[in-house]
Amino acid sequence: MPIFASVFIALNEVSVPFLVIGGHAVVLHGHLRNTFDLDLLIADSQLAMARAALVNLGYRTYFETDAFLQLQAPEHLPPLDLMIVDDQTFARIEVTANQKVLDGRQIRIPDALRLIALKLHATRDPARRTTETDWQDIAGLVRATNRNLEDPELQTIISQYGGPGALTEIQRRVIGS
């Protein structure tokens, strides 16, 4: 039973660009794991339009910060989060995005490197209860997309977004597995 298409259609109708991130993007890159919500990346300048379209579908705000909007879903739609980034960040991630099909709709996901950057960013928030899923995702993305850990671009991403110790952690999970 497709439950995501309504969200994609609603955002497309108001011309809000978005990228599917989180567990669905990880799965679409080939690393299979479960997830309980749909995560979308949108630009700051699109937030008001996106929120209005989603409220029209029956979503209600559960919690929000300047970094994300957590939405409570009506019965027939998926739990949904919007990760909000500045317009320049969105444009930089969008430019290398990959086209995929989800629920029969054309959608875009960040390429593996940008998705790894997003995941590394999440591991560095001390307020998060656990980062285990993020590390598993990162290792899974490296394996699923046949990334070489010696690749200078990947190493730059790891160093910039994961900080000290991140490369060792990824090597342990990828090579040690």
Place this chain on the structure above:
Amino acid sequence: MGRENPDRLNLPTPREPLRAWTEIEPGVMIAVMETVMQLVKSQPDFEAQRLARKSAVKFRY
């Protein structure tokens, strides 16, 4: 006991690689995720649990 007949170990060759038998297509996985999502979202503390996994630090690239 006599020697094992080496022919007994010649198992039939599968028509497709073994990997193809065991891999789950992303589309199938996503259909499973949709079903699970609909089941778990009615739990009373579901939104609070989701919130605990969020990063409040804005991402910049």
